[in-house]
Each structure stands twice: as C-alpha cells, then as structure tokens.
Amino acid sequence: MTQRDGESIDAAETVGRSAAQNERIENIANIILSLFVLVVFVWAWSESVAFRPQAQTFPRVVIGIGVVLLTAHVVIAAPGWLRGFRNTRAPSSLWMSKRKELAVLGTVLGFALLVAVTGPYFGVAGFLLVSQRHALRQSGRKRLTIALAVVIFLGLLLVIEASLGVEWPQPIIDVSRLVR
Amino acid sequence: MIEAAVDALAVVLRLDRLAFIFLGTGIGLMVGIIPGLGGVVGMSVLLPLIFGMDPITGIAMLVALTAVTQTADTFASVLLGVPGTSGSQATILDGYAMSQQGRSAEALGAGFSASILGGLFGAFSLFVVLWVARPIILAFGSPELFMLSLLGISMVAILSRGATVRGLIAASLGMLLSSAGVAPMVADFRFTFGSFYLYSGYKLALIGLGLFAIPELIDLLVRNTSISRGIALSGSVWDGVRSTLRNKPLVLRSSGIGTIVGIIPGLGGSVVDWIAYGTAKQTIRGNTFGDGDVRGVIAPESANNAKEGGALVPTILFGIPGSSTMAVFLGGLVLMNVTPGPSMLNEDLDVTLSIVWSLAIANAVGAIGCLLAARQVAKLTSIPAKTIGPFLIVVFVFAAYQSSNSWVDVAVFLTLGTVGWVMKEAGWPRPPLLVGFVLGGAAERYLWISAARYGWTWLSRPGVISIGLLTLAILVWGFVAQPGKSTDKNFGNEELSQ
Numbered sequence: 001m002t003q004r005d006g007e008s009i010d011a012a013e014t015v016g017r018s019a020a021q022n023e024r025i026e027n028i029a030n031i032i033l034s035l036f037v038l039v040v041f042v043w044a045w046s047e048s049v050a051f052r053p054q055a056q057t058f059p060r061v062v063i064g065i066g067v068v069l070l071t072a073h074v075v076i077a078a079p080g081w082l083r084g085f086r087n088t089r090a091p092s093s094l095w096m097s098k099r100k101e102l103a104v105l106g107t108v109l110g111f112a113l114l115v116a117v118t119g120p121y122f123g124v125a126g127f128l129l130v131s132q133r134h135a136l137r138q139s140g141r142k143r144l145t146i147a148l149a150v151v152i153f154l155g156l157l158l159v160i161e162a163s164l165g166v167e168w169p170q171p172i173i174d175v176s177r178l179v180r
Numbered sequence: 181m182i183e184a185a186v187d188a189l190a191v192v193l194r195l196d197r198l199a200f201i202f203l204g205t206g207i208g209l210m211v212g213i214i215p216g217l218g219g220v221v222g223m224s225v226l227l228p229l230i231f232g233m234d235p236i237t238g239i240a241m242l243v244a245l246t247a248v249t250q251t252a253d254t255f256a257s258v259l260l261g262v263p264g265t266s267g268s269q270a271t272i273l274d275g276y277a278m279s280q281q282g283r284s285a286e287a288l289g290a291g292f293s294a295s296i297l298g299g300l301f302g303a304f305s306l307f308v309v310l311w312v313a314r315p316i317i318l319a320f321g322s323p324e325l326f327m328l329s330l331l332g333i334s335m336v337a338i339l340s341r342g343a344t345v346r347g348l349i350a351a352s353l354g355m356l357l358s359s360a361g362v363a364p365m366v367a368d369f370r371f372t373f374g375s376f377y378l379y380s381g382y383k384l385a386l387i388g389l390g391l392f393a394i395p396e397l398i399d400l401l402v403r404n405t406s407i408s409r410g411i412a413l414s415g416s417v418w419d420g421v422r423s424t425l426r427n428k429p430l431v432l433r434s435s436g437i438g439t440i441v442g443i444i445p446g447l448g449g450s451v452v453d454w455i456a457y458g459t460a461k462q463t464i465r466g467n468t469f470g471d472g473d474v475r476g477v478i479a480p481e482s483a484n485n486a487k488e489g490g491a492l493v494p495t496i497l498f499g500i501p502g503s504s505t506m507a508v509f510l511g512g513l514v515l516m517n518v519t520p521g522p523s524m525l526n527e528d529l530d531v532t533l534s535i536v537w538s539l540a541i542a543n544a545v546g547a548i549g550c551l552l553a554a555r556q557v558a559k560l561t562s563i564p565a566k567t568i569g570p571f572l573i574v575v576f577v578f579a580a581y582q583s584s585n586s587w588v589d590v591a592v593f594l595t596l597g598t599v600g601w602v603m604k605e606a607g608w609p610r611p612p613l614l615v616g617f618v619l620g621g622a623a624e625r626y627l628w629i630s631a632a633r634y635g636w637t638w639l640s641r642p643g644v645i646s647i648g649l650l651t652l653a654i655l656v657w658g659f660v661a662q663p664g665k666s667t668d669k670n671f672g673n674e675e676l677s678q
Contacts, residue, residue: 029606036602037353044356044371051370055363058624059356059370066352073345100402105598108394111573112590124574131570146567153571157578160214 025098027081034074041066125154185307188533192541197237201538204244205546211245212252212264214579222249223508227515235516235531240538242512243492246505247299247539248546250484254291255550258284258477259407259560260572261396262579263388267484269614270457272392274469274476279407281472282415284561288554289420290474291481292547294431297424298482299543301435302442302489307536309443309493310525320444323638326626327647328444329619332451334651335458336616337658340609344658347612350603354616355623357382364625365632375588383583386592387617393576394597395604400565400572407561407568417554423474430460430475431482438483442490454615456483462657489539496524496532 041063048056048063115123129136132146191197204226211222222245230238253264258275271291278287320328333351340347360371361381372378400407424431434456441452460479461469469476495506495513499520513520524532560568580593603610630638638644 025605026607029602030608033602033606033608036599037349040353040356047371051363052366052368054365054628055368055370058627059359062352062355062359062620066349066356069345069349069352073349076345101398101601104398104401105394105594105601108397108573108577108597109594111570112577112587112594115577116587120578127574128570132567135567149571153574160210 023084027084030077031081034070037066037070041070120157121154124157125150128153184529185533185536188530189537191236191530192240192534192537197240198541200233200237200241201244201542202545204241205248205542205549208245208248208542209252209546209549212249213255214264214575222246223505223512227508227512230512231515233516235518235528236534238512238516239518239531239535242509243535243538244542244546246509247485247488247542249505250488251292251295251299251543251546251550254288254295254477254481255557258287258291259557260393261407262393262576263385265385267453267487268480269388269611270453270480271477273457273611274471274473276396277470277472278474278477279558279561282561283472284407284558285417285555286415286420286423286474287477288558289417289551290423290477291420292417292550292554293421293424294434294478294482295485295550296544296547297431298435298438298485299488299547300540301432301482302439302486303536303540303543304489305435305439305486306489306492306539307533309439309490310497310532319643321633321638321641322626322629323634323641324643324647325444326623326630327644327651329623329626331647331651331654332455332619333616333623334654334658335454336612337655340612340658343607343609346607347609347658350608350610351612351616354387354613354618355620357387357613358617358620359624364621365628377584377586377588380584381621382592382617383589384618386580386583386589387596388614389576389580390593390596391600391603391610391613393572393579394594395601395610397569397572397576398601399604401569404565406564417551417558420474420477421551424478427475427478430464430478433463434460434479434483435486438486439490441483442487443493451615451618452487453480453484454611454618456480462654485543492535492539496520496535 044059045063048059051059111123111127114127117123118126128150132150135142135146192201207222207226223242226242226245230241233241249265250267253268254271254275256262256264257268257271258279261272261276261279263269263272275287275291278284333355336347336351337344340350356371358381360378362369362379369379437456437459438452441455456479457469457476460475461467464475467473467475491506492509495510497520499510510520518524518528518531577590577593580589581587583589600610603613
C-alpha cells in the first residue's frame with residue numbers, strides 16, 4: 001500500500017468512513033459531477049444559439065472539446081464505477097457520513113444570512129461568540145482569551161475598513177440602527 | 181549608466197522617501213495577507229494620497245506596495261490553503277500540504293526567501309531589460325499571445341498528471357465560465373441569466389476562493405483537528421531559507437519565467453505562478469510536487485515576485501499596463517505628470533531608476549519583515565479547527581464579498597465552493613479550472629484580434645509555430661508519460677506514488 005493510500009484510509013477512518021465507503025462516495029461524486037458538467041455544457045450550447053455568430057464560436061468550440069473529453073472520461077471510468085458498486089454494498093451510513101460536510105456548508109450560509117440580517121459587526125460578534133461557546137464554558141483564562149480574540153478580530157475589521165476603504169456587507173435589517 | 185544608478189540610489193535613500201517606501205510596504209503587506217484583496221485595492225487606496233507629492237516619492241510608495249503584495253499573499257496560501265492574491269494560486273498546492281505536515285514555518289521561510297530573490301531578480305531585469313526590451317515586446321503580436329494562452333492552458337496536462345482527461349474537462353469548464361459576460365468582439369452578453377451582476381463576468385478572486393477555501397474548510401472542520409492535523413510544528417523558517425539557497429537554479433529559472441511573462445503585456449500575473457510551477461514539475465526529476473515538496477513553493481513564489489519587475493517594462497516603455505495593478509499604477513504616473521514612454525529613458529531617467537531601486541528595497545524590506553513574523557504566524561496552523569474555523573468563515577465570506585460588494589458574490593462563492601467540494605470528493609483536479617478561467621478570456625480575445633488582423637496567415641508566423649509545437653509536446657507528454665490514478669484529496673494534482 002502506498003503512503004497516500006494509507007493517508008486517505010486514515011483520513012476516511014478519522015471521519016468515520018471505511019475505505020469501501022470512501023470509494024463508493026468517490027464514484028457517486030464522479031457520476032454527479034459528470035452529469036452536472038454535461039448539463040452545464042448542454043445548457044450553454046442551447047443558450048449560445050441566441051448569440052451572434054462571433055460571440056458563439058469560442059464557447060461552442062470549448063463545449064465541443066469538453067463534451068468529447070467528458071464522453072471519453074465516462075467511457076473509461078464507467079466499468080470501474082460499476083465494478084465498485086458491485087463489489088461494495090452500500091453501507092446504510094453512507095449519506096449520514098456526509099452530514100458533517102453539509103453542516104459546514106450550512107454554517108457558512110447561516111453566517112452569511114446572519115450578517116445580511118443583523119449587519120457586519122453584530123453578525124460577526126454574535127456568530128463568533130456562539131461558535132466559541134465550548135471554550136466560553138471552560139476556564140476563566142480560556143474565556144478571557146476567546147473574548148480578547150473576538151474583540152481583536154472585530155478591531156482588525158474596523159481598522160481595515162477605515163484604512164483601506166473596504167466595504168462590508170450592508171444589512172437587510174440593520175439591528176444596530178434599531179438599537180440606536 | 182552606473183553613475184546614474186548610484187545617483188538614483190542616493191535619491192531614494194533620503195529619509196522621507198524611505199519612510200514612504202516603508203508605508204507603501206506596510207499597506208502592501210496588509211492587502212496581501214487578506215485573501216480577496218490585492219494590489220489593485222492597495223493602489224486605489226494610495227492614489228489619492230500621492231496627489232501633490234514629488235514624483236519620485238509617490239512612485240516609490242506605489243512600487244513598494246505592488247512589490248510586497250505578492251510576498252505577503254504567501255501567508256494565506258500556505259496557512260489557509262486559499263490564494264491570497266491571483267499570483268499565489270499555485271503556492272497552495274505544496275505550501276498548504278507542507279502546513280498539513282506541520283512544516284508551515286519551513287514553507288513560509290522558503291516562500292519569503294524565494295520572494296526576495298525573485299523580487300531582486302525582477303528589479304535587476306527591469307534595469308537591464310528596459311534598454312533592450314522594445315524589440316522583444318513588439319515581436320509579440322496577438323497571434324503569439326493567443327498561442328501563449330494555449331501554452332498556459334496546456335500546463336493543465338502537467339498540473340493534473342495522472343488525471344489529464346478530468347483536468348482538461350475542468351479546464352474547459354473554466355474557459356466556459358470565462359466567456360460569461362460581454363463578448364470581446366461584439367456587444368453581446370453571454371450566459372448572464374439576465375443578471376446585471378454577470379455583465380462583467382465572474383471574478384477571478386471569487387473563483388479561486390470558492391474552489392479552494394470551502395473544500396479545505398470542510399476538510400478542516402470535519403476532521404476537527406488543526407490545519408497541521410495535530411502534528412507538532414517542525415522545521416524552522418531558516419530551513420526554508422536554506423532550501424531556497426540550495427535550489428538557486430530553480431529560483432533563477434522561475435524568476436526568469438516570471439520576468440518574461442511579466443514583460444509580455446496581456447497575460448497578467450494570474451498565470452505566471454502556474455507556468456513556473458508546471459515547468460518546475462516537468463523538469464525536476466524525482467519530485468513530490470503536490471505532496472509538500474518545498475520546491476513547489478519556491479518556483480511560483482520567485483516567479484510571481486520577479487513578474488512585477490517585468491510588468492513595469494511595458495508600463496514604463498509604452499504606457500501599456502501588463503496587469504490590472506499596473507493599469508492603476510499607470511494612473512498614478514499620469515497623476516504625477518510623468519508620461520510613460522521612451523522619455524522615461526532620457527528626461528525622466530532619475531524617476532525610472534528610482535523605480536528600480538524602490539522595487540529592490542521594498543522587496544527586501546517586505547520579505548524580511550514577513551520572515552521575522554513567519555514563525556509566530558505559523559502557529560496559527562496548530563489552533564484547533566473548532567476555534568479557528570468560525571474566524572475563517574468570517575474572513576472567507578468577507579473576502580468573497582469584496583469581489584464586487586454584492587451579496588451575489590457570496591452566493592457565487594457558496595455555489596463554487598460546493599462544486600469544488602464535489603470535485604475534491606470525486607478526485608477531479610481543481611487547479612485546471614482556475615487556469616482555464618484565467619486564460620480562456622485572453623485566448624478568445626487574441627484569437628479574434630489575430631483572425632481580424634491577419635486572416636489565416638497568422639498561423640504561419642514563426643513564433644506561433646514554435647509555441648504551438650511546444651504546446652503540443654506538453655499535451656502529448658501529459659497523456660503519454662504519466663498515466664495513473666489521481667486523487668484530489670489534497671489538491672488534485674498529485675498522483676499515487678507507485
């Protein structure tokens with residue numbers, strides 16, 4: 001077994017997946033991605049019909065090359081996918097093993113929504129304090145460290161905003177205005 | 181000439197001018213460290229400040245800023261796995277892999293020392309090349325630039341070694357993304373979904389951030405370890421410096437590539453690191469690029485700093501900006517009543533030589549500052565994921581928002597992040613998508629200009645044929661020489677070492 005094989009199996013086990021699950025996930029991701037790319041290419045081709053001739057040549061050449069390559073990829077990889085599905089039974093926890101990844105995506109989306117609603121500083125402070133609640137429950141020293149980190153981080157945002165003229169997202173409902 | 185150069189050094193070393201160079205360096209480091217910001221933002225901040233200054237001081241400050249932005253961006257690439265600016269995209273491949281092995285200090289040391297050498301090489305090249313560059317620049321017409329774009333895209337074959345077909349599909353997808361917005365030759369809007377936001381196309385910073393930041397963030401939080409995966413930090417900044425010094429030929433070669441790509445207007449800095457990385461990967465035997473090979477940090481870092489010296493050549497000689505940062509720099513020159521052109525080598529020679537010295541000084545000061553801070557900053561990689569993760573989410577979302585200050589930026593960031601995550605799970609290399617996006621627009625633009633200007637005769641130009649043969653050779657090499665399975669569990673371009 002190569003070192004990298006070992007690493008990826010270790011990584012899979014770290015997040016509660018076996019190597020077989022990992023292979024199955026890779027195959028499913030490959031099929032989803034191939035389908036997604038195909039849909040994008042087909043959609044782009046249909047859209048390009050409305051373009052003027054000079055504007056449609058380049059995208060169509062790119063789509064043509066892409067479709068040929070995608071076909072080659074599917075033809076080469078499909079036997080392996082089928083073999084993989086035949087050899088490994090679908091573990092019941094397959095999709096459950098993805099819940100952590102989806103939770104992270106949801107958290108990023110949640111943070112963006114929080115800032116959209118409450119404004120940058122309330123949003124950031126609230127999000128950071130809630131996300132660090134595990135540390136805030138611990139010793140006084142840790143509480144102080146986290147609180148300081150949040151304050152310094154907010155201070156940095158303010159300094160960057162003031163010195164570089166960088167704009168932060170404007171809230172949909174400005175809580176800070178409501179408080180004032 | 182030497183006498184004029186010494187005089188210019190004395191002019192630059194005046195205390196007040198040095199203070200402004202340090203100020204420019206400080207702002208440059210700041211915008212370089214924060215992912216999503218770049219030289220253009222920093223330049224835009226400085227432009228109002230330089231109004232009314234004497235030209236040498238004002239220009240020195242602008243040059244200092246642009247010189248070190250490419251140095252400080254190494255922090256984000258190595259420690260977070262996201263490109264700090266468009267010039268440090270390739271650094272993440274090995275830099276972040278080294279961080280995951282607890283070798284972040286070594287990676288930063290190598291990156292910064294390579295940046296110093298590359299930057300000094302760029303400054304020296306600027307000094308030498310200014311007097312001979314005119315025919316070189318004029319020899320590159322749109323047909324050669326089109327072929328150079330294709331050459332850059334063919335680097336995908338090297339970047340996705342072992343997954344060439346998937347890499348090329350990703351590159352096609354990138355090129356398709358680059359065609360969104362207004363078409364180069366006719367006023368036709370493509371793939372905009374009827375949205376005003378997409379009229380100017382997708383933003384490069386957003387694509388780089390989405391493709392790399394979200395998958396790495398997910399990886400980090402799901403593992404719930406630190407970036408260094410609980411491995412004790414090993415290696416010192418000085419180990420990295422020593423690695424750079426041991427690889428002097430690589431530094432020289434990559435700096436040469438950086439300078440040449442910088443000199444050629446139109447390609448911009450977004451591709452120089454990929455070309456340097458691809459060339460190093462192809463030419464160094466027995467490398468472990470993609471798995472934390474320090475040479476994978478040295479090559480792009482020396483190239484992207486050397487590029488700044490090269491990019492100043494067409495800007496100063498012809499008033500043609502080689503990159504978007506140079507376009508703003510050009511505005512700065514005009515603001516100070518300095519007219520770019522051949523007069524820069526006669527009447528304004530003192531200004532030109534002060535640019536060379538400012539570039540050299542800022543590179544040295546900026547990189548030494550980063551080197552001194554590297555050891556402490558590298559400790560960020562040992563902070564547990566659950567503590568640092570939320571801070572990263574904040575930084576990434578705000579960085580995405582800076583692309584065009586629109587909430588759609590955040591939506592595009594999340595969408596691309598999801599695509600990047602699926603690509604990583606499926607073992608599809610992600611760097612080719614970025615390369616395709618960067619070069620797709622340039623390829624289409626130069627193809628149309630070539631066809632309109634030369635018809636089909638451009639195909640018979642010697643430069644076109646030479647670059648075409650090189651491109652073909654790289655593609656064939658990608659398909660034939662390195663078959664095997666590739667995984668993108670780290671960054672998509674490494675192969676299983678059999």
